Amino acid sequence: MFAHHCSACEETYLIFESQLTSLDNTANGIELRFTCWCGAEQTTVSGRLADRRTADVVAA
Numbered sequence: 001m002f003a004h005h006c007s008a009c010e011e012t013y014l015i016f017e018s019q020l021t022s023l024d025n026t027a028n029g030i031e032l033r034f035t036c037w038c039g040a041e042q043t044t045v046s047g048r049l050a051d052r053r054t055a056d057v058v059a060a
């Protein structure tokens with residue numbers, strides 16, 4: 001379970017595992033695809049690599 005800000009409905013919702021449609025390991029981290037409560041398909045990147053990338057952006 002994680003919080004996500006939807007780009008379609010502009011709301012922040014908790015996303016549950018049951019809403020996930022796919023989960024892929026990529027060079028940038030774990031790419032999660034899921035369906036928002038509004039019905040829109042959304043994607044987010046999670047995992048250690050994603051955290052490090054965010055930290056790099058903050059430090060730059």
Ligand SMILES: [Zn+2]
Pocket residue numbers: 006007008009010011036037038039040
């Ligand atoms: Zn939404």
